[in-house]
Amino acid sequence: MRMPLLQIESLVAGYGKSDVLDDISFALFAGSLAYVLGPHGAGKTTLFMAIAGLVRPKRGVIRLDGEDTRRKRPTELLARGIAYVPHNRLLFSSLSVRDNLLAGVWRDTDRPRIEAQADRLVQRFPFLKACGHQSASRLTNGERQLLAIARALMSEPRLLLLDDPFDALAPAEAEQVAGLGAELASDGTAVVIAQRNATPAACLGEQAYLLDQGRLCRSEASVASSWPGVPVSS
Structure with missing residues (x-):
């Protein structure tokens, strides 16, 4: 069963x-x-x-x-x-898009795995590459939501x-x-x-x-x- x-x-x-x-x-x-x-x-x-x-x-x-x-x-x-994306998304507006992405696994010390997962997510969400060094505060509401989901997906x-x-x-x-x-x-x-x-x-x-x-x-x-x-x- x-x-x-x-x-x-x-x-x-x-x-x-x-x-x-x-x-x-x-x-x-x-x-x-x-x-x-x-x-x-x-x-x-x-x-x-x-x-x-x-x-x-x-x-x-x-x-x-x-x-x-x-x-x-x-x-x-x-x-x-278990990954939870709250209603308010809890992004760090003063940090870059990429730093927000990596914040999802800040406790993880397996750097090769982290970089590999980040690369996969960049392929899935192209704006992560285009806006990677921008402040998260400059994203649209839709991009902010996708970033919050991508951050949660970093933990697979x-x-x-x-x-x-x-x-x-x-x-x-x-x-x-x-x-x-x-x-x-x-x-x-x-x-x-x-x-x-x-x-x-x-x-x-x-x-x-x-x-x-x-x-x-x-x-x-x-x-x-x-x-x-x-x-x-x-």
């Missing part, structure tokens, strides 16, 4: 005494592309932060390749293949979490980012994209979930009623 790359069971998480996520359960396999849809405050970021080890679950289980990750530090989870993740990557992007830029997510999934990386609005980009997803007030809905009827046109696996 095929084991999920990521398995979440009855997850409850939040901040202090406040619970944001309530009884979340789902599984994700390698090479999958999934969308988590929901309005601001629904819990999408908390879900991603819990998976990445930035928020410790109060109850429930998170497993990566069958291993319980709840007590793992974010750096340990990054080394095990098996699971990539993209938090609202289409925010402030022009339609063509959003389409490019959505296409990249589908391309990464076809290459074997599991990709989860959180977004506030159901756009045509979400139709590229193999799975779509609605997160509402901290609870995850997976039925086709409930998602379709609020987010028309989004495919949902049964």
